[in-house]
Amino acid sequence: MKSQQPLFHVIKREDSRPAQQLLAYVAAVVLALAVGAVLLAVQGVEPLTFYRQMITMGIPGSRYPWRAVENFIKLFVPLLIVSLALSLAFKMRFWNIGGEGQFIMGAFWAGVAGMLLGESLPQPVMVLAMALCGALGGGVYGVFVAALKVKWGTNETLLTLMLNYVALYFLQYFAETKAGWNFFLDPQSARPKFAKFPDNAQMITIPIGPFNLNLSLIVALVLCALIFGYLNYTKRGYEIAVVGDSPNTARYAGMKVGKIVIRTIFLSAALIGMAGALHVSSAGVMSASPTNDVGWTGIVVAWLAKLNTLGILLASVLITVLQFGCQTASSSYPSIDANFANLLQGVILFLVLAADFFTRFKLVLRSRKEAAR
Amino acid sequence: MKKILALALAAAMSLSLAACGGNNNGGNSAASNPPAASNPSNSSTDPGKEENKPAIRVGAIYITSQNDVAGYTFQHHNGITTAMRNLGLDPADLIVVDNVPDNDDTAVANAIDTVVNQGADIVFGISFGYINAMNDKAEDYSDVIFSHGTGYMANDTNFNNYFGRIYQARYLTGIAAGMKSLELGNNSIGYVAAYNTDYAETCSGINAFALGVQSANPDAVVHVNVINAWGDEALERQAAQALINTYNCCVISQHCDSAQPQLVAAENNVFGCGYNSDMTEQAPTAHLTAAIWHWDVYYQTAIQAAIDCNGDASKFVENMSGNAYYAGLAEGFVDASPLNESIAAPNTKAVMDAVRDLMISGQWDVFSGQKLSYVIKEDGAVEVHTEPADLVDNQGNVIVAAGGPSVDDGVIKGSMNYNVAGVQEG
Incomplete structure (x- = not known):
């Protein structure tokens, strides 16, 4: 009896070139937009108008264009920082899917600092303190999993995933428990409701005319440059790459793999926690669900960019335009709700990932000859 | 190379399909316009239109989808569109951001900004958790009216809350x-x-x-x-x-x-x-x-009061005779x-x-x-x-x-x- 052959094989392409890949990406986006256009047309919406509004995010001709830009920054900064931070872990093949939890913990500890010290410290010190508390909170939450992995070889994917929900419900407990000790809540409200942070715990903004430049954007861009340098030009960055390629090689070369893992995951989770801190400080108030799913979207961004720092910058801009633009564009159409925006994002991501797959691999159908062999 | 060509071809094909679909557009959405609408043409989908401007642009922030067929958001959406129709406004002009979680303040603030930026003169928020953002935005945009369902915050000019007996x-x-x-x-x-x-x-x-x-x-x-x-x-x-x-x-x-x-x-x-x-x-x-609930009773009163402001949003609370609307059986609200x-x-x-x-x-x-x-x-x-x-x-x-x-x-x-x-x- 001949052995059973699968219907097709997945074979890695030898000849995939960057230009070809880029072309495939563009084609995938065009195809996704075309699918979206058909769906829009079916619902009686002019696709080109919709897409124009989506890409411009409704800014031209709007009443307060600078507000839209400010909001764009508020969505963009957390996504950029989280994606960057995740790329550090992923480069080392440490599957940190706990971005949500680390973000929440960062937001939580920043909130603790903001609520308790906000009245007594000046604004620059306070914002810095919140960022540090957030980084520490997120970092400890992440490094806990790294330590377990190093010590006992536990599965980091499962642990980081489950700790997301622990963090979520931890924060929700504070959001919903009205009690004298709960300094997060507004004592005036009969229903549990987060109190606003004191003025000094609000993110610093730099006024440029009517526009207020959120300081966190500058922080994020500086971080982007620093991480680019860290990964490409430092010994530690090199160590991350080696451990990612092969922990045994790293060990053979005399690197302390455990230490590198712990250090890198602390850095990754701390950056995510800091993103959470910057985010709640920009919002000016705690929220029971503050993440806007950046812990998940960041994974997609990091992979789309192939963990390349500049690619992450580009991909997070595009994803934010997509998210924010869809919301704006759909607001004026009765038939288009937020679910459509999610659908369109899903189609785009799916096709881009498919294009990515097919430029790197090809499917070879089982040939008759092969089957007969 | 052949494969990329095929891919591009497929893309071109679906694009041309989309163009055909686009042409049907007028016929489709005309059906959803009520006859009483002041804007029977499809102009609502064109943000650039200025002539034939409606008396007021209404905006809303919903907790679930505007296309729901039952439940809380559905009841409010129904109330708002009914009220608009009764006042001769085209419900297709309603500016909505939906599926806005009420436990994420940034998302709520963002949604309000979007609705205001698209031209809303009055913004209804239907979920209790929108309260902080509604309060802040009422201060930010003194030329826009804010009305918050189930909340308790308000001011003396452009921000009220509403609920019922x-x-x-x-x-x-x-x-x-x-x-x-x-x-x-x-x-x-x-x-x-x-x-x-x-x-x-x-x-x-x-x-x-x-x-x-x-x-x-x-x-x-x-x-x-x-x-x-x-x-x-x-x-x-x-x-x-x-x-x-x-x-x-x-x-x-x-x-x-x-x-x-x-x-x-x-x-x-x-x-x-x-x-x-x-x-x-x-x-x-x-x-x-x-x-x-007969939410349209409130929404009609509120939108009428907003129209009567004649562009001066600060008169809204005065027009509503108070900043907390709490009607009951007598008003037909419940x-x-x-x-x-x-x-x-x-x-x-x-x-x-x-x-x-x-x-x-x-x-x-x-x-x-x-x-x-x-x-x-x-x-x-x-x-x-x-x-x-x-x-x-x-x-x-x-x-x-x-x-x-x-x-x-x-x-x-x-x-x-x-x-x-x-x-x-x-």
């Missing part, structure tokens, strides 16, 4: 439940509640319903089963079934989002009183009457849905109508030191008797002494946190 409607449904239990000779009535004394909104509903029940059947006990969620179909179903199994309840009332408790009542051959929308459609063999007379106890409708008239007249309200009782004459006419009686909570404390005035303030300001006598939780 749904407890009045619940008292009426309580009468239907009480009369049914009297007819069946079963004093056990169940109530599936989202929360109880955590929120004035929920415990006032339970209390009003229980008082309505007792006015018809003084021996009846209302058993409350709390699910700790505003809506969860599985929990609502379990809670209703547990009430029937444990206490042999003959009527199931509810304060939760779905019609599941009514369906469970139907399955068990008992009866029920729904909430939010008339649930006779879902459970024709069980559902007596529901406490319902009511009991039409009674399912084929299964209700005899004369129920006459009693409910008489009590409804009494509440509308303003001579009596639910949480007062006056107790109602009914005498039904031979010819079916109903006499409503009021007699002074203490309003007592289920711990034995007197809330209102006999003959005292109504404490509906406790509902409006959110301080009610007790159950009246005859209510048992658990």
Whole structure:
């Protein structure tokens, strides 16, 4: 009896070139937009108008264009920082899917600092303190999993995933428990409701005319440059790459793999926690669900960019335009709700990932000859 | 290379398909425009249009989808679009950001900015959790009107809140439940509640319903089963079934989002009183009457007041004669849905109508030191008797002494946190 052959094989392409890949990406986006256009047309919406509004995010001709830009920054900064931070872990093949939890913990500890010290410290010190508390909170939450992995070889994917929900419900407990000790809540409200942070715990903004430049954007861009340098030009960055390629090689070369893992995951989770801190400080108030799913979207961004720092910058801009633009564009159409925006994002991501797959691999159908062999 | 060509070809093909689809556009959306609309053309989809500008642009922030077919957002969306149609505005001009979680302040603030940026002159936010963002934005945009459902924050110019005396409607449904239990000779009535004394909104509903029940059947006990969620179909179903199994309840009332408790009542051959929308459609063999909202009553008043501002948003609160709208039966904002007379106890409708008239007249309200009782004459006419009686909570404390005035303030300001006598939780 001949052995059973699968219907097709997945074979890695030898000849995939960057230009070809880029072309495939563009084609995938065009195809996704075309699918979206058909769906829009079916619902009686002019696709080109919709897409124009989506890409411009409704800014031209709007009443307060600078507000839209400010909001764009508020969505963009957390996504950029989280994606960057995740790329550090992923480069080392440490599957940190706990971005949500680390973000929440960062937001939580920043909130603790903001609520308790906000009245007594000046604004620059306070914002810095919140960022540090957030980084520490997120970092400890992440490094806990790294330590377990190093010590006992536990599965980091499962642990980081489950700790997301622990963090979520931890924060929700504070959001919903009205009690004298709960300094997060507004004592005036009969229903549990987060109190606003004191003025000094609000993110610093730099006024440029009517526009207020959120300081966190500058922080994020500086971080982007620093991480680019860290990964490409430092010994530690090199160590991350080696451990990612092969922990045994790293060990053979005399690197302390455990230490590198712990250090890198602390850095990754701390950056995510800091993103959470910057985010709640920009919002000016705690929220029971503050993440806007950046812990998940960041994974997609990091992979789309192939963990390349500049690619992450580009991909997070595009994803934010997509998210924010869809919301704006759909607001004026009765038939288009937020679910459509999610659908369109899903189609785009799916096709881009498919294009990515097919430029790197090809499917070879089982040939008759092969089957007969 | 051939494969990329094929891919591009496929893309080009679907693009040309899209172009064809685009041409159908006018015909499709014209159908959704009501004839009364001031803008019968499809101009609403073109943000660049300036001529034929509507009197006012209305915006809304929803917690779930605007395309829902039942539930809380659906009721509000229906109310807003009905009000717009009545005022000669085109509902297609409504600017909506939906699926906005009420536990993420950045998302809410962002949604409000989007709606304002798209040109809204008045913004309705329907979920309690929008409160911080609504309050902030009302300060930021003094030229836009903000109106927050179920909230308590407001200012003296462009920001109000709105809710209603749904407890009045619940008292009426309580009468239907009480009369049914009297007819069946079963004093056990169940109530599936989202929360109880955590929120004035929920415990006032339970209390009003229980008082309505007792006015018809003084021996009846209302058993409350709390699910700790505003809506969860599985929990609502379990809670209703547990009430029937444990206490042999003959009527199931509810304060939760779905019609599941009514369906469970139907399955068990008992009866029920729904909430939010008339649930006779879902459970024709069980559902007596529901406490319902007519949100369009508020939305029409508010949008008219906004139009009357003539561009000066700061006059809104003055036009609404106050910054907290709290209407009830008298304004037609709340009511009991039409009674399912084929299964209700005899004369129920006459009693409910008489009590409804009494509440509308303003001579009596639910949480007062006056107790109602009914005498039904031979010819079916109903006499409503009021007699002074203490309003007592289920711990034995007197809330209102006999003959005292109504404490509906406790509902409006959110301080009610007790159950009246005859209510048992658990």
